Amino acid sequence: MAKILIVDDMASMRKMVAFTLESSGHEVVQADDGDVALAIANEQDGFALVITDVNMPNMDGITLTGELRKLPALKFTPILLLTTEAGKDKKMAGKAAGATGWLVKPFDPDKLLMTIKKVLR
Amino acid sequence: MESVTSLSAAEHQYLTFILSGEEYGVDILTVQELRGWENTTPIPNAPSFVLGVINLRGVIVPIVDLRSRFGLDRIDYGPTTVVIIVKVEANGKERVLGIVVDAVSEVYDINKGDVQPPPDMEGSISIDFVTGLATMEEKMVILLDITKLVNEGIISSQANDSSKAEVAA
Amino acid sequence: MSIDLDQFKQIFFEESFEGLDTMESGLLSMNDGGTDLDVVNDIFRAAHSIKGGSATFGFSALASFTHIMEGLLDEMREGKREADSDVVNILLESVDEMRTLMTAYQDDEEPDVEQMQVLQKKLEKVCGMEPSAPSAAKEEGNEAGEAGEEDNRRLGWQIEFEPHDDLLTTGNDPSLLLSELRDLGDVTLTMDDSALPSFDSMNPEQCYLKWSIKLLEKDSDSVVEEDQITEIFEWVEDECDLQIKGIYPDREKSDRRAGDRREGGAQEDRRANNRRTDSRRPSDKKPTQQATNIRVDTNRIDELIDMVGELVITQSMLGQLGDEFDMSKLVRLREGLEELERNSREIQEAVMRVRMQPISFAFNRFPRMVHDLSQKLGKKVRLELTGEETEMDKTVMEKINDPLVHLVRNSMDHGLEGPEERLAGCKEEEGYVRLKAFHQGGSIVVEVSDDGRGLDREKLFNIAVNKGVIQETDVLTDEQVFMLLFAAGFSTAEKLSDISGRGVGLDVVRRNIESLGGNVSVNSVFGEGTVFTIRLPLTLAVLDGQLLQVDGATYVLPLGSIIESLQMDADAISGLAGDTMVYRLRDEYIPIVSLSNLFATDAGDNEDMAGKLLVIVEWADKHIGLRVDELLSQQQVVIKSLETNYERVTGLSGATILGDGTVSLILDVSSLMDMASKAMECVNKPKLAVANGRRVGE
Numbered sequence: 001m002a003k004i005l006i007v008d009d010m011a012s013m014r015k016m017v018a019f020t021l022e023s024s025g026h027e028v029v030q031a032d033d034g035d036v037a038l039a040i041a042n043e044q045d046g047f048a049l050v051i052t053d054v055n056m057p058n059m060d061g062i063t064l065t066g067e068l069r070k071l072p073a074l075k076f077t078p079i080l081l082l083t084t085e086a087g088k089d090k091k092m093a094g095k096a097a098g099a100t101g102w103l104v105k106p107f108d109p110d111k112l113l114m115t116i117k118k119v120l121r
Numbered sequence: 122m123e124s125v126t127s128l129s130a131a132e133h134q135y136l137t138f139i140l141s142g143e144e145y146g147v148d149i150l151t152v153q154e155l156r157g158w159e160n161t162t163p164i165p166n167a168p169s170f171v172l173g174v175i176n177l178r179g180v181i182v183p184i185v186d187l188r189s190r191f192g193l194d195r196i197d198y199g200p201t202t203v204v205i206i207v208k209v210e211a212n213g214k215e216r217v218l219g220i221v222v223d224a225v226s227e228v229y230d231i232n233k234g235d236v237q238p239p240p241d242m243e244g245s246i247s248i249d250f251v252t253g254l255a256t257m258e259e260k261m262v263i264l265l266d267i268t269k270l271v272n273e274g275i276i277s278s279q280a281n282d283s284s285k286a287e288v289a290a
Numbered sequence: 291m292s293i294d295l296d297q298f299k300q301i302f303f304e305e306s307f308e309g310l311d312t313m314e315s316g317l318l319s320m321n322d323g324g325t326d327l328d329v330v331n332d333i334f335r336a337a338h339s340i341k342g343g344s345a346t347f348g349f350s351a352l353a354s355f356t357h358i359m360e361g362l363l364d365e366m367r368e369g370k371r372e373a374d375s376d377v378v379n380i381l382l383e384s385v386d387e388m389r390t391l392m393t394a395y396q397d398d399e400e401p402d403v404e405q406m407q408v409l410q411k412k413l414e415k416v417c418g419m420e421p422s423a424p425s426a427a428k429e430e431g432n433e434a435g436e437a438g439e440e441d442n443r444r445l446g447w448q449i450e451f452e453p454h455d456d457l458l459t460t461g462n463d464p465s466l467l468l469s470e471l472r473d474l475g476d477v478t479l480t481m482d483d484s485a486l487p488s489f490d491s492m493n494p495e496q497c498y499l500k501w502s503i504k505l506l507e508k509d510s511d512s513v514v515e516e517d518q519i520t521e522i523f524e525w526v527e528d529e530c531d532l533q534i535k536g537i538y539p540d541r542e543k544s545d546r547r548a549g550d551r552r553e554g555g556a557q558e559d560r561r562a563n564n565r566r567t568d569s570r571r572p573s574d575k576k577p578t579q580q581a582t583n584i585r586v587d588t589n590r591i592d593e594l595i596d597m598v599g600e601l602v603i604t605q606s607m608l609g610q611l612g613d614e615f616d617m618s619k620l621v622r623l624r625e626g627l628e629e630l631e632r633n634s635r636e637i638q639e640a641v642m643r644v645r646m647q648p649i650s651f652a653f654n655r656f657p658r659m660v661h662d663l664s665q666k667l668g669k670k671v672r673l674e675l676t677g678e679e680t681e682m683d684k685t686v687m688e689k690i691n692d693p694l695v696h697l698v699r700n701s702m703d704h705g706l707e708g709p710e711e712r713l714a715g716c717k718e719e720e721g722y723v724r725l726k727a728f729h730q731g732g733s734i735v736v737e738v739s740d741d742g743r744g745l746d747r748e749k750l751f752n753i754a755v756n757k758g759v760i761q762e763t764d765v766l767t768d769e770q771v772f773m774l775l776f777a778a779g780f781s782t783a784e785k786l787s788d789i790s791g792r793g794v795g796l797d798v799v800r801r802n803i804e805s806l807g808g809n810v811s812v813n814s815v816f817g818e819g820t821v822f823t824i825r826l827p828l829t830l831a832v833l834d835g836q837l838l839q840v841d842g843a844t845y846v847l848p849l850g851s852i853i854e855s856l857q858m859d860a861d862a863i864s865g866l867a868g869d870t871m872v873y874r875l876r877d878e879y880i881p882i883v884s885l886s887n888l889f890a891t892d893a894g895d896n897e898d899m900a901g902k903l904l905v906i907v908e909w910a911d912k913h914i915g916l917r918v919d920e921l922l923s924q925q926q927v928v929i930k931s932l933e934t935n936y937e938r939v940t941g942l943s944g945a946t947i948l949g950d951g952t953v954s955l956i957l958d959v960s961s962l963m964d965m966a967s968k969a970m971e972c973v974n975k976p977k978l979a980v981a982n983g984r985r986v987g988e
């Protein structure tokens with residue numbers, strides 16, 4: 001039972017992830033862009049995990065990761081990037097910004113939950 | 122008043138009302154409701170029998186003084202003055218109108234066989250609008266074709282014409 | 291656990307269709323020249339999102355097709371590819387294909403993969419790309435890895451794990467990673483803390499520990515492959531030193547031998563897992579509901595909530611009254627009931643307002659249509675849209691779609707000339723089709739105009755005579771002749787054009803619009819252009835109005851028509867021949883119109899006007915002044931139809947219901963001007979001079 005921040009500009013994906021996590025008993029907060037997520041992270045605390053898409057209009061997921069890492073409360077919090085790209089460079093860029101790991105699309109709910117278990121303390 | 126369920130096929134229910142001592146009847150299926158008199162908002166340049174419009178639950182409804190329409194003297198409105206709100210069909214759509222009468226009388230089941238055709242009456246009401254005469258309880262009731270009266274005798278003809286761009290033939 | 295994803299599919303379809311619209315309008319804007327990098331990024335992102343979503347929901351054909359487009363767009367946004375018109379056109383076709391595929395998925399039908407592949411080849415050809423193999427879903431990230439060459443007798447793995455200093459700062463936790471190993475088999479941990487400094491100099495954000503892990507397979511059925519281990523450490527690959535060696539009985543060497551691939555149960559499971567999303571075919575799902583939706587401005591919802599709140603208060607007040615009722619409370623009861631009526635009416639109107647949508651929804655299809663048609667016809671046409679924010683009822687808007695499409699096609703096909711003809715006629719090479727929407731009184735007006743050939747009155751007349759629609763001796767105004775276009779069976783086209791048919795359409799257009807309670811008319815200047823005007827009743831219209839009083843009656847004047855209001859100065863009033871009075875305001879002589887006279891409410895003589903209120907209104911650049919008794923409040927009023935139950939009244943555009951429940955009439959400025967000018971018939975010429983602002987006599 002953890003508080004998780006989901007960031008994705010695509011409503012269908014975001015809601016699906018939120019639904020999956022809530023069905024498992026977690027508390028989910030949604031944001032539809034990186035800048036919105038950053039604002040939420042500044043206002044709320046207690047996040048055990050952040051899951052964010054990479055491609056978003058105002059602030060992309062990698063920039064968001066970098067910004068979140070600057071916040072003391074989120075310095076060591078797991079941040080996972082949702083990516084469709086198999087390529088190494090996006091993953092490297094994510095890691096360089098401080099991301100914990102990634103989830104590759106398409107994923108199914110079970111895989112998502114398995115991955116979450118890996119990072120939640 | 123008899124209930125609708127006891128009507129036989131040839132019978133029609135009519136609501137009758139009084140206008141200057143005469144009793145008239147309209148098909149009860151056209152009657153939507155009865156209201157007391159209330160002030161109307163006059164319409165500019167309207168015929169004198171169109172008293173104006175009222176707000177009927179958010180819909181603008183014209184009120185017509187039937188006495189005036191029939192060329193009878195106007196009277197002051199009093200506690201028995203009733204406005205009969207009728208709903209008639211016009212060109213595939215429906216119109217709602219109010220007609221001011223002296224008082225409401227009865228609801229009668231009138232058998233078609235008891236209705237006599239209107240005589241060649243001289244007077245204010247064109248026989249176009251009268252479907253016939255009936256005798257109820259020794260009184261004569263003049264049955265009105267309210268649909269025709271509204272569409273041809275109250276609403277002006279160009280309002281009923283839907284095509285706007287006509288080529289002069 | 292199985293989670294039903296179907297509920298999210300509808301959202302996916304909605305946002306994806308919007309995404310396709312974004313791509314289309316972005317691509318169309320690129321055609322006009324400048325390539326804005328932001329636009330390309332938007333297009334890329336839309337495609338990227340659709341690709342991701344369609345892969346997740348198992349729409350593999352769409353996913354793989356979009357993937358190719360995405361690759362193209364990626365090159366474009368990195369400046370590696372030029373966006374020339376061929377590329378843009380093929381991308382537009384691809385967007386259409388994506389729409390088709392998405393619609394198939396939405397309708398639970400098999401997508402036409404063949405058609406898709408045809409377009410795919412075209413796409414690859416135009417863009418000079420390597421043709422890709424006919425697509426199955428690309429299993430991205432399915433790093434099933436190579437089958438490990440294994441030795442049947444491997445007992446387990448020896449793992450050396452040394453995190454770098456910064457592993458913790460990416461949010462990874464060694465203890466969690468180590469716990470995962472426990473899921474694979476029996477784990478024996480040996481921790482090495484030799485690098486751990488003394489407490490005072492220790493940085494808690496740094497990792498000083500390292501581990502030796504012995505992972506033994508539990509039994510011969512639970513083989514652990516190497517890539518299962520690397521997968522656990524996948525994220526921290528670059529943030530640690532990791533060594534993995536197999537443990538073999540009685541062997542010093544850790545070489546692996548090539549061997550038959552074992553049916554590793556775990557590996558198969560994982561692969562099957564990854565494929566699950568792809569195996570759901572549309573055919574075995576429940577049919578999706580095709581409900582239509584409306585986007586609603588949340589302000590309108592808030593309004594509704596407020597009104598319902600008021601309703602609740604009224605209801606509770608009435609309830610209280612009813613509890614212990616006696617005749618002394620009769621007045622309050624009546625007031626409460628009036629309040630109730632007002633509340634209900636307001637809610638009804640607010641709900642109707644929710645159905646009002648901006649006409650941009652109907653206009654949105656035209657940029658693409660004009661673009662495609664202009665290419666097909668070889669004409670240069672630009673589209674101008676005005677008044678897209680004008681609101682109308684959603685159902686009415688849906689029904690006006692086809693007539694608008696027909697009129698625009700008409701303009702482009704028959705109205706507008708080709709580039710050479712235009713230049714020869716001293717026009718600019720590029721012509722325009724203009725769609726303009728605005729409110730006028732109780733109607734919404736949509737104009738479709740072009741600067742093309744215009745209508746040839748002579749020709750129309752003669753064709754009509756030949757067809758027997760009119761007689762040669764008939765005398766018709768220009769407008770009447772133009773309206774012949776709408777007559778049944780009338781056609782001016784010499785040959786059938788597959789674009790707009792043979793004039794049968796205009797007849798249908800007219801009938802469609804009249805069935806909505808509206809009308810259509812046409813006007814034209816030969817050689818210069820044509821304008822079609824569609825007029826539709828607004829189911830619900832709201833007007834900003836100025837309430838005023840004349841002879842004790844309250845009227846509403848559209849605020850937008852008021853230029854100014856003033857108290858008349860005796861010196862500025864003068865009379866023209868007859869009963870007409872005019873008011874001199876700065877350089878203009880404005881006819882004074884008395885509503886009392888026009889409406890025959892009080893046919894008094896021209897009483898002394900000095901000091902009375904004059905409201906100067908404007909219509910089509912003409913001015914008149916209305917003499918009123920008093921100006922009341924300004925408020926937003928709902929336009930109610932007089933025609934529904936009564937008839938159209940000259941001088942009025944409708945009625946409204948005021949806060950107290952009484953009916954107030956709404957003035958129609960254009961009609962008032964007509965009435966006033968008829969009344970001043972005898973002074974025609976000077977009136978015109980006055981109305982146009984020139985001094986009398988000039």
